[in-house]
Amino acid sequence: MAQKKQDIGKVSLVLHKKLRGKVSIVPKMLVKNKSDLALVYTPGVAAVSSYLATHKDKLGEYTMAGNTVAVISDGSAVLGLGNIGPEGALPVMEGKAMLFKALAGIDAFPIVLATQDTEEIIATVKNIAPVFGGINLEDIAAPRCFEIERRLQAELSIPVLHDDQHGTALVVLAGLINAFKVTKKNPKKARIVIAGAGAAGTAIASLLMLFGVGDIIMIDSKGVLHRKRTDLTGEKLMLVKKTNKKNITGGLAEALAGADVFIGVSKGNTVTAAHVASMAKNAIVFALANPTPEIMPDIAKRAGAMVVATGRSDFANQINNSLGFPGIFRGALDHQVRQITDVMLIKAAKNLAALVKKPTTEYIVPNTFDKAVVSAVAKAIR
Amino acid sequence: MAQKKQDIGKVSLVLHKKLRGKVSIVPKMLVKNKSDLALVYTPGVAAVSSYLATHKDKLGEYTMAGNTVAVISDGSAVLGLGNIGPEGALPVMEGKAMLFKALAGIDAFPIVLATQDTEEIIATVKNIAPVFGGINLEDIAAPRCFEIERRLQAELSIPVLHDDQHGTALVVLAGLINAFKVTKKNPKKARIVIAGAGAAGTAIASLLMLFGVGDIIMIDSKGVLHRKRTDLTGEKLMLVKKTNKKNITGGLAEALAGADVFIGVSKGNTVTAAHVASMAKNAIVFALANPTPEIMPDIAKRAGAMVVATGRSDFANQINNSLGFPGIFRGALDHQVRQITDVMLIKAAKNLAALVKKPTTEYIVPNTFDKAVVSAVAKAIR
Numbered sequence: 001m002a003q004k005k006q007d008i009g010k011v012s013l014v015l016h017k018k019l020r021g022k023v024s025i026v027p028k029m030l031v032k033n034k035s036d037l038a039l040v041y042t043p044g045v046a047a048v049s050s051y052l053a054t055h056k057d058k059l060g061e062y063t064m065a066g067n068t069v070a071v072i073s074d075g076s077a078v079l080g081l082g083n084i085g086p087e088g089a090l091p092v093m094e095g096k097a098m099l100f101k102a103l104a105g106i107d108a109f110p111i112v113l114a115t116q117d118t119e120e121i122i123a124t125v126k127n128i129a130p131v132f133g134g135i136n137l138e139d140i141a142a143p144r145c146f147e148i149e150r151r152l153q154a155e156l157s158i159p160v161l162h163d164d165q166h167g168t169a170l171v172v173l174a175g176l177i178n179a180f181k182v183t184k185k186n187p188k189k190a191r192i193v194i195a196g197a198g199a200a201g202t203a204i205a206s207l208l209m210l211f212g213v214g215d216i217i218m219i220d221s222k223g224v225l226h227r228k229r230t231d232l233t234g235e236k237l238m239l240v241k242k243t244n245k246k247n248i249t250g251g252l253a254e255a256l257a258g259a260d261v262f263i264g265v266s267k268g269n270t271v272t273a274a275h276v277a278s279m280a281k282n283a284i285v286f287a288l289a290n291p292t293p294e295i296m297p298d299i300a301k302r303a304g305a306m307v308v309a310t311g312r313s314d315f316a317n318q319i320n321n322s323l324g325f326p327g328i329f330r331g332a333l334d335h336q337v338r339q340i341t342d343v344m345l346i347k348a349a350k351n352l353a354a355l356v357k358k359p360t361t362e363y364i365v366p367n368t369f370d371k372a373v374v375s376a377v378a379k380a381i382r
Numbered sequence: 383m384a385q386k387k388q389d390i391g392k393v394s395l396v397l398h399k400k401l402r403g404k405v406s407i408v409p410k411m412l413v414k415n416k417s418d419l420a421l422v423y424t425p426g427v428a429a430v431s432s433y434l435a436t437h438k439d440k441l442g443e444y445t446m447a448g449n450t451v452a453v454i455s456d457g458s459a460v461l462g463l464g465n466i467g468p469e470g471a472l473p474v475m476e477g478k479a480m481l482f483k484a485l486a487g488i489d490a491f492p493i494v495l496a497t498q499d500t501e502e503i504i505a506t507v508k509n510i511a512p513v514f515g516g517i518n519l520e521d522i523a524a525p526r527c528f529e530i531e532r533r534l535q536a537e538l539s540i541p542v543l544h545d546d547q548h549g550t551a552l553v554v555l556a557g558l559i560n561a562f563k564v565t566k567k568n569p570k571k572a573r574i575v576i577a578g579a580g581a582a583g584t585a586i587a588s589l590l591m592l593f594g595v596g597d598i599i600m601i602d603s604k605g606v607l608h609r610k611r612t613d614l615t616g617e618k619l620m621l622v623k624k625t626n627k628k629n630i631t632g633g634l635a636e637a638l639a640g641a642d643v644f645i646g647v648s649k650g651n652t653v654t655a656a657h658v659a660s661m662a663k664n665a666i667v668f669a670l671a672n673p674t675p676e677i678m679p680d681i682a683k684r685a686g687a688m689v690v691a692t693g694r695s696d697f698a699n700q701i702n703n704s705l706g707f708p709g710i711f712r713g714a715l716d717h718q719v720r721q722i723t724d725v726m727l728i729k730a731a732k733n734l735a736a737l738v739k740k741p742t743t744e745y746i747v748p749n750t751f752d753k754a755v756v757s758a759v760a761k762a763i764r
Contacts, residue, residue: 008420008421008425008426008429009425009426009428009429009430010429011421011426012421012422012426012427012429012430013429013430013433013444015421015422015426016427016430016444016445017443017444019410019411020442020443020444020445020446020448020449021410021445021446021447021448021449021450021489022409022410022411022422022445022446023407023408023409023410023446024407024408024409024410024446024489025405025406025407025408025450025479025483025489025490025491026405026406026407026408026483027404027405027406027479027480027483027484028401028403028404028405028406028480029401029404030484031480031481031484032484032751033751034695034700034749034750034751035695037481037695037704037750038390038695038696039390039393039394039397040394040397040404040477040480041474041477041478041480041481041704042461042474042477042672042673042693042695042702043390043391043672043673043694043695044390044391044393044394044397045394045398045461045473045474045477046391046461046462046463046673047390047391047392047394047395048391048394048395048398048473049460049461049463049466049470049471049473049474050463050466050470051395052469052470052472052473053463053466053467053469053470056467056469059469059472060402061399061402062395062398062399062402062473063398063402063403063404063472063473063476064402064403064404064405064406064472064476064492065403065472066402066403067402067403068403068407078431079424079427079428079431080428081428081431081432081435084431084432084435085435085438086512086513087434087435087438087441087512088431088432088434088435089431090434090441090445090446090447090512090513091427091430091431091434091444091445092423092424092427092431094445094446095422095423095424095427096423097407097409098409098410098413098422098423099413099419099423101407101408101409102409102412102413102414107403107406107407108407109407109491110446110513111510111513112512112513113509113510113512114508114509114510114511114512115509120505120509121509123502123505123506124505124506124509124510126496127495127496127497127502127503127506128493128495128496128506128510129496130468130469130472130494130495130496131468131472131492131493131494290424290425291424291425291428311424312425313416313417313419313420313424313425314420318416320424322419322423367416368416368419369414369415369416
């Protein structure tokens with residue numbers, strides 16, 4: 001497996017050097033003579049400019065703004081690689097732009113930022129917003145990501161979504177809905193352990209609480225979030241008030257004993273067979289750390305897990321954001337949604353889960369390339 | 383003519399509504415299954431991200447940054463329409479992005495800004511710069527444009543060009559070189575009147591002085607720039623020290639009497655037949671105000687002008703920026719030029735002029751769609 005991963009990396013490097021960029025900007029019509037030029041540029045375009053200057057609400061109908069999304073990152077939390085800056089982030093954002101077009105017909109442009117300052121990021125995104133119909137924030141570290149998303153949502157009139165939070169939460173919930181079916185567990189009684197209390201973990205917890213689950217126990221790098229901890233601030237302080245009903249203390253071992261569900265959005269190889277073996281019968285394990293899961297699927301299965309999912313394409317049950325963001329923005333653009341709410345995301349998760357007619361232990365989410373995925377999600381975002 | 387212009391505007395509006403944006407962002411390769419996904423996105427892309435995080439100088443070889451230019455406007459001086467804001471500016475910037483691709487194979491993305499504050503514009507452009515290989519500033523009002531360009535050139539390591547200044551100056555000089563030939567005038571003795579002392583007029587004057595012309599007289603909305611004026615600041619103060627050798631005072635009439643060349647980058651219908659008639663024999667008139675020239679070509683000709691050029695595609699001798707910016711940026715990207723200098727622009731103007739083997743009164747610049755144009759300009763930018 002390690003060898004295979006290394007090979008994918010090598011092939012990917014060669015491919016990237018050959019492509020020199022994964023997306024291209026192309027004219028929608030040929031411009032081959034002065035008559036064409038006179039229509040798309042001066043003097044003809046002056047009529048369109050004058051019209052839009054006084055009919056700003058028509059911008060989406062006459063320009064690219066109606067179908068264009070910015071994929072914006074400050075490079076501070078890229079994949080599992082951490083704070084690798086804008087240069088490291090760009091290939092990921094380009095990849096995402098490809099998927100926006102390939103899966104949802106959306107024109108997406110990658111913007112990687114030369115700043116990691118919260119206020120500068122907010123000001124910059126606001127300043128470039130007029131050309132976009134939506135803002136996809138990506139790979140921005142917590143807790144900065146919360147403030148940035150909240151402020152931009154409040155101050156812009158187009159939808160703003162930090163995909164690492166809400167896109168992830170949507171897809172996790174969709175998978176979980178089917179995993180509950182397969183394991184015949186009742187969500188309302190389920191005890192769920194979430195390892196990782198950053199962007200993804202926080203959003204997953206919020207969405208699961210609204211969906212209605214028994215109890216959630218959050219774990220960060222210092223252990224279980226409980227009410228005796230004095231080091232919690234911001235989102236974590238909010239979370240600890242609503243989770244961990246029995247106020248369990250300790251770490252992963254204490255949290256997982258008897259738990260129904262493990263959701264890992266933390267670090268690779270942090271969960272052991274013994275941890276899984278201590279969970280409730282027919283346990284559900286979502287080991288989503290990328291590229292190395294918290295526990296490898298075969299180990300988790302042998303230790304007693306009934307349904308195992310990862311973020312990887314080379315195992316069954318790939319919980320991947322590509323199942324979410326294309327449809328979320330397709331819906332938001334088509335239905336002119338200004339705020340993407342958790343209620344919409346829960347509906348989208350249900351729609352996504354329902355695409356799998358007969359869920360099994362090996363099949364809880366549809367394939368990213370299933371044509372029905374985008375419209376199932378999009379119809380919920382309205 | 384007025385009727386025809388109105389028609390072009392109407393047709394253009396219909397076309398824009400049909401296209402809903404003139405450029406589209408497309409993947410450079412098909413992504414149709416999970417194997418493709420694994421190469422262009424996770425997990426394969428992680429190898430590229432890691433590599434670029436530590437080899438920032440390779441960004442242009444592995445990502446779109448090497449061939450992508452931002453076309454950035456604050457909407458403060460759009461065409462002849464003035465300060466119509468980002469919404470009004472967007473169709474123009476999209477048109478320009480089309481031309482970048484159609485003429486020079488460059489991926490150009492339009493950014494229209496929600497701010498017209500100099501410092502905010504500078505900060506915003508710097509923050510989004512990592513994804514771009516060059517910055518084309520466009521339709522930003524003077525004097526703000528000077529400071530913005532100067533600062534960005536100093537603070538970024540990629541080429542920054544305010545096209546209304548330097549692109550215009552390059553194409554004007556190219557046309558003028560051939561107009562001098564046709565009229566058998568000696569540039570070194572020519573007296574040149576430039577109406578309009580904003581972005582374009584200032585850059586034209588600077589480039590012509592470096593090229594070497596007899597004398598230049600600049601005119602702004604208050605009349606001739608001369609050394610008794612006490613209202614001049616910034617660029618105008620610099621200009622007045624180097625131009626108007628005889629320190630002429632007055633307005634257009636005083637400036638044009640006996641002049642060899644008129645270059646108008648000001649307002650439509652401001653030059654009369656009498657003005658042109660007062661110029662030297664075989665006068666050259668570049669009436670570049672758009673869409674209405676300072677004087678219509680037929681009137682100028684009847685009044686004695688030998689060579690007349692405008693910015694319009696429906697008359698002979700169209701002095702259009704499309705002859706300049708595609709080649710300027712093609713050259714800058716291909717030769718990794720960090721600063722586009724006036725020396726390069728003069729060389730480019732000479733190359734451009736040389737494409738017209740036998741200049742005549744009706745043919746002083748090549749056609750924008752002549753395939754030789756971009757490479758002629760590009761080879762000078764190195």
